Amino acid sequence: MIVDRLGRKFSNLRVSLTAACNYACTYxxxxxxxxxxxxxxxxxxxxxxxxxxxxxxxxxDKVRITGGEPLVTxxxxxxxxxxxxxxxxxxxxxxxxxxxxxxxxxxxxSGLQRINISLDTLNSLKFKQxxxxxxxxxxxxxxxxxxxxxxxxxxxxxxxRSQNFNEIVPMLDYCLDRGIELRFIELxxxxxxxxxxxxxxxxxxxxxxxxxxxxxxxxxxxxxxxDSTAARFAIRGRGNFGIIANESEPFCRxxxxxxxxxxxxxxxxxxxxxxxxxxxxxEMPGHQALPRLQNVLLDAxxxxxLAFQGEVTVMKFIGG
Ligand code: SAM
Numbered sequence: 001m002i003v004d005r006l007g008r009k010f011s012n013l014r015v016s017l018t019a020a021c022n023y024a025c026t027y028x029x030x031x032x033x034x035x036x037x038x039x040x041x042x043x044x045x046x047x048x049x050x051x052x053x054x055x056x057x058x059x060x061d062k063v064r065i066t067g068g069e070p071l072v073t074x075x076x077x078x079x080x081x082x083x084x085x086x087x088x089x090x091x092x093x094x095x096x097x098x099x100x101x102x103x104x105x106x107x108x109x110s111g112l113q114r115i116n117i118s119l120d121t122l123n124s125l126k127f128k129q130x131x132x133x134x135x136x137x138x139x140x141x142x143x144x145x146x147x148x149x150x151x152x153x154x155x156x157x158x159x160x161r162s163q164n165f166n167e168i169v170p171m172l173d174y175c176l177d178r179g180i181e182l183r184f185i186e187l188x189x190x191x192x193x194x195x196x197x198x199x200x201x202x203x204x205x206x207x208x209x210x211x212x213x214x215x216x217x218x219x220x221x222x223x224x225x226x227d228s229t230a231a232r233f234a235i236r237g238r239g240n241f242g243i244i245a246n247e248s249e250p251f252c253r254x255x256x257x258x259x260x261x262x263x264x265x266x267x268x269x270x271x272x273x274x275x276x277x278x279x280x281x282x283e284m285p286g287h288q289a290l291p292r293l294q295n296v297l298l299d300a301x302x303x304x305x306l307a308f309q310g311e312v313t314v315m316k317f318i319g320g
Pocket of ligand 1 (some may be wrong): 021027028058066067068069070094096117118127156157158184185187188189190193315319320
């Protein structure tokens with residue numbers, strides 16, 4: 001097993017199915033242009049082979065499907081059904097939810113149990129301003145559809161001072177009422193936000209978030225697993241919420257994540273643009289591919305930082 005001096009190893013794999021997205025969120029896409037079709041991406045079969053090899057090489061048994069927006073690509077159905085057939089201990093999906101009503105059937109067929117849906121606001125006008133694509137009503141319908149299927153849902157919200165500060169509590173109410181865990185993601189210095197003065201103005205720290213939530217709710221901090229990225233809080237009799245506090249409480253020292261991009265590169269760290277091409281490995285027979293992959297993984301593990309420093313690459317390319 002490959003372990004670094006902090007005891008970090010890869011045990012969670014995030015697979016980006018595509019860099020394309022039907023949104024152009026303000027914090028992710030600087031020019032507001034949606035990337036409708038991405039270039040040089042691997043097919044579902046190649047991505048599934050990569051997952052199988054990575055599992056053999058590392059023992060990884062948790063996979064999250066992400067993007068870009070994973071539901072926009074035609075390979076979504078094949079990949080989802082294929083990855084569910086691998087017998088992993090955990091498969092989850094991160095989506096903006098816009099295509100969930102259209103994909104309800106295949107999700108039901110796949111047996112997927114867990115889904116994270118990104119939603120920054122419950123105001124339809126504000127939604128258009130932040131996401132710059134899609135519409136709020138369809139996402140809310142998608143959430144209802146997933147509740148109906150009995151999936152365990154988390155909603156991801158990026159709180160920003162100039163955009164949705166006043167929705168922190170209403171979003172929490174909405175989620176608690178439905179048995180959904182809301183997870184606030186502290187704004188990250190990715191892409192154009194790295195070194196941008198707007199970042200500081202919009203950033204809301206964990207402390208400020210908790211102060212705002214404390215105006216309405218009493219809560220206490222609860223246990224989170226060793227390699228969890230989220231600090232978790234319980235509101236007695238109502239449910240839980242979490243904060244992914246990459247700035248206020250960085251989780252880099254216990255990070256176990258490995259990312260596979262849709263064009264076949266491995267990333268060992270979200271805060272490091274160094275990437276490792278898998279194209280040759282994927283062409284090799286298994287007995288040659290595995291030793292080669294071990295070397296690549298050792299290299300990728302060395303990319304992990306001790307603290308989140310931000311990165312020029314945006315999440316839709318690395319896989320959020
Ligand atoms: N399209 C899918 C979605 O919307 O969930 C998956 C990819 S998206 C990059 C994954 C998550 O990253 C979303 O919840 C999004 O809000 C978040 N994200 C992207 N850029 C971010 C940034 N600069 N700071 C904080 N969160 C960010």
